[in-house]
Amino acid sequence: MVCSSCLRNVIIQVKSIGPLSPRSLWLGSVPRVLTDTLGPGYICYYKPRKFRAIGKMMVDTGATEKRHSVVDVLPDKEDDGGYASGGCKSEDGKLRCGYSSFRGKRASMEDFFDVKMSKINEKTICFFGVFDGHGGSRAAEYLKQHLFENLMKHPQFMTDTKLAISETYKQTDKDFLDAEKDTFRDDGSTASTAVLVGNRLYVANVGDSRAVISKAGKAIPLSEDHKPNRVDERKRIENAGGVVMWAGTWRVGGVLAMSRAFGNRMLKQFVVAEPEIQEEEVNEELELLVLASDGLWDVVPNEDAVSIALGEEEPEAAARKLTETAFSRGSADNITCIVVRFHHDRTESPEPLLKQQKTSELQEVSGKVTETQEDRSKEPETQKDQTAVVEAPQQGEQKS
Structure with a gap:
């Protein structure tokens, strides 16, 4: 939980920027402001969505532009709802x-x-x-x-x-x-x-x-x-001098909800x-x-x-x-x-796939539907036959 004085400091920092545009903003100094306010020895983490009410802005930490000391105004992203x-x-x-x-x-x-x-x-x-x-x-x-x-x-x-x-x-x-x-x-x-x-x-x-x-x-x-409450993970953390405590969920030092x-x-x-x-x-x-x-x-x-x-x-x-x-x-x-x-x-032989094809499909592939397996074993393999072996599995894949 963040105290009211912390939020006042954050609001002051935001107000000092000037009018806000609808473009995304990155609050590069917020973690430092909160840490300084709470005093030494405290670790403060924040979720960007918790600051959405301040100035009606959106915090976007997903940008790759060069970071400045206070706030970067990021270029507008495509209106895709953050979906890919x-x-x-x-x-x-x-x-x-x-x-x-x-x-x-x-x-x-x-x-x-x-x-x-x-x-x-x-x-x-x-x-x-x-x-x-x-x-x-x-x-x-x-x-x-x-x-x-x-x-x-x-x-x-x-x-x-x-x-x-x-x-x-x-x-x-x-x-x-x-x-x-x-x-x-x-x-x-x-x-x-x-x-x-x-x-x-x-x-x-x-x-x-x-x-x-x-x-x-x-x-x-x-x-x-x-997770910090996993028996082996909790033991490892405590052996290293850390603590696992409940703060809405089990957290390392009351802060992080994962142990690695x-x-x-x-x-x-x-x-x-x-x-x-x-x-x-x-x-x-x-x-x-x-x-x-x-x-x-x-x-x-x-x-x-x-x-x-x-x-x-x-x-x-x-x-x-x-x-x-x-x-x-x-x-x-x-x-x-x-x-x-x-x-x-x-990785399997294509022969079973060839047997499963309809007569018309086999004819398109090799043009030798009426040939028996015994006849083909007596004849030298042609380039056309080789093509049938390669293409048949691909056609089978399209059907699946």
Whole structure:
């Protein structure tokens, strides 16, 4: 709770700016004003939406423009309601990905996400990440720009992926704190990431974003939320000299509602960026992966999320449906999710697919509908036959 004298100081700071325009504003000095007012030894965090009544303005910490000491007037954003969605697929067609990100009921957008696909040593490498900022968007934005880039540069990324992820998470946290050392901000961010190397899926988590897979139709979480009241987390924090107390929910030092995060310099002794990592084999039982910020998980259980995602053919449609469901169920936070669908039929022989095609479709592909399997085995393979083998699975995919 902020005392009335604090609010008076904030109002004075805002009034000193002059007339307000309908454009978004960033209150760069508010955290310092509140901290100075409360006195040394106090840590003050604020949610931008709590200041909406002051001057009828909107605080937007999601901008990338250069920061000034008091207030930046940001350029108007597109009138899209803070919503973005899209999708992509791997070059080999073995997976498709969809994402959806919505500002929701918050005045500002502090969620970021990242999707990257590449090839290293003939192996398909895919990166998926959801970053949920708190106290501002700088930490989440920094992770989007640097985390996967740093991971690919790690010398042991391909040989010891778990070690590379762990070391990259911690180093990126240090880099962010160094980059922000001369500011008066104390942003933080969660990170829920999935890295696919060949047929191995590595899910790493810091904070209360979450990763859930569907395996043979069953929802299985691949991360456990880092909450301060988790028995092992509470013990770790108390052993480091910190306290966990109730302030509307369980919080580290009565301030932060998660026990691990990037950034959060003031609580860094207790709030670490050490990821918990789980490894999963990508086999025929693994159907899809859902990565999302707590704006989804606060109101959508794991089982519901998997059921909704499986009900949509396209992962982009599934991501949008999850976002809409969370909002309709009353989520008060930013909502961001990524849905990844795995297509295992791409690794199988196309012959069963050819047998399932209608006669007319086979005729379009190869022009040899009347040939028997025995006749074809006696003839040399032609270029036309090779084309049929390649194209048939693609047509099968369009039908699905």
